[in-house]
Amino acid sequence: MRNDIFPKTRFFSFAPLRGKGPAVYPIFLPFSGCPRRCLFCAQDLQTGYAAAPVRRHLGEAEGILEERLRRDLPALELAFFGGTFTALPPEDLRDCLDFAAYWRRQGAISGFRCSTRPDCLDHAVLADLKNAGCAMVEVGVQSFSERALRLCRRGYTSAQAETGCLLIKESGLPLGIQLMPGMPGLTPDAAQRDIASAISLEPACVRLYPCLVFAGSALAGLWQSGLYVPWDLYDCVAFLAKACLRFEHAGIAVARMGVAEGPGLREHVLAGPRHPSLGNMVRALALYHCLREKIREFKGRFPETPMRLFAPRRFQGEFWGYRKNLVPAYASLGLSRERVSWWERERFAITAL
Ligand code: SF4
Structure with a gap:
């Protein structure tokens, strides 16, 4: 931007300050509703929560929400992460939606978001989410590359990934897209195309989770036999920095980069670009x-x-x-x-x- 008062001064913005939403309280439901186990996935190790009946996870969250209400703390946003929320058995999905609706009425939460797969969405389930106060549906697209999707045993095509995102947009619910740069079968060029594809779908936010090799995942075997080589940290930071700029220019918030550093995460990651300051490195x-x-x-x-x-x-x-x-x-x-x-x-x- 030019100005005539200070002719030798140039003003500009970077990453405009966005209004902060409520803090997010995640309820991890590892593998719940997942129709298959993806090559790279070890949600239990990644999140620090063992797979368990959904009601048990809700019971744990209940105590925390009660305590927050008692202390008159501000409302949180619930997040059902770690599985395929829209493919939960109907009674589990109902329990989760009732749980969210109840705590919303109590004032402990402002709403909820959830994560799911793009091939587990339809108009009916999206209408149910919307009626229950869903604030965002995040889709674990991971990639739009057919090769990467096939090698990682995702079980859907690029076209299905796009259709899933479009269904959410049609429903009027805000869309979040999760991508996994560096996943098996994804070339650097294809990773760049994933950024362009995600931008073209105009999500409200994206999360970028560079592929890590978790102990116990099928990917660990491939890595041990030398058939998979993860991105190194330097290349990953360089890629994410440029990706961030592209999303920022498109007005799309980057909600997260890298897996959250929960307790024990480090010991479960065998290889890959994990670093506790990854987000800071990328933003810098x-x-x-x-x-x-x-x-x-x-x-x-x-x-x-x-x-x-x-x-x-x-x-x-x-x-x-x-x-x-x-x-x-x-x-x-x-x-x-x-x-x-x-x-x-x-x-x-x-x-x-
Ligand atoms: S990556 Fe997602 S869909 Fe695949 S097994 Fe893990 S939680 Fe389930």
């Missing part, structure tokens, strides 16, 4: 890419002018990268620490000194 690199472009534009216009960057304070923690690994990269753009100031505004500004 994405910001660097964005700034590099803006600084080049600025220098193209004012080649002889030394510059200073004013940056929103909320980026201060991650700006210089993980363990300051981006300091040399910024220095090569002419941006040393002395040339960066933090302010309370939401926009960045590059200005002549």
Whole structure:
């Protein structure tokens, strides 16, 4: 953006601040409703919850919601994750929807979201979700690549993945898409096409879970025999940073990158790009890419002018990268620490000194 009052200043935004929704309280239902076991999946190890009857999971959540009500804490958003929610046996699905409706009436939750597979959706179940106060349906698409879907034993085609997403949109419920960069059979080009396909479906948010090798999954055997090589952390961060920029430009929120670091996760991951600071690393690199472009534009216009960057304070923690690994990269753009100031505004500004 140009302005006539400060002719040698360029203002711009990165990752606009979005209104924060309620905190999410997940109820993990590992493998519940899943018609098959996917190659890479170890939901029980990933979430730290063993597969158990749905009512037992609801019973555990009940105690926590009661306690929150008693302490007058703000309403949460429930999330039914870890299985195929829309393919639960009818009585389990009814129990979950009744549970959500009850705690919504009590004021302990504002609503709920759920995750499912794209081939387990139809108008009737989506209408039930909507009537029960569902706030979002997240679809574990993982990929739109036929090869990757087949190799990972997902059991649906790319066209079915798209149809599932479109059904949610038609229902009027917000759509979330989950992708798994690096999954077996997915080439880097196909992973890029997955980003484009997801953007074209205009979801409200995406989650990007780079493929990890979990002990006990079928993928572990392939990895042990050398038939699967996961992405390394460096390539993964580079890919996710560019993907984030593409989603941000399309106005799509990236709700999560990488599996949540629950207790015990580390010991169950045999290989793959797992890192407790993955999200920060990715956001820092994405910001660097964005700034590099803006600084080049600025220098193209004012080649002889030394510059200073004013940056929103909320980026201060991650700006210089993980363990300051981006300091040399910024220095090569002419941006040393002395040339960066933090302010309370939401926009960045590059200005002549
Ligand atoms: S990846 Fe999803 S659909 Fe496949 S087994 Fe795991 S929870 Fe079930």
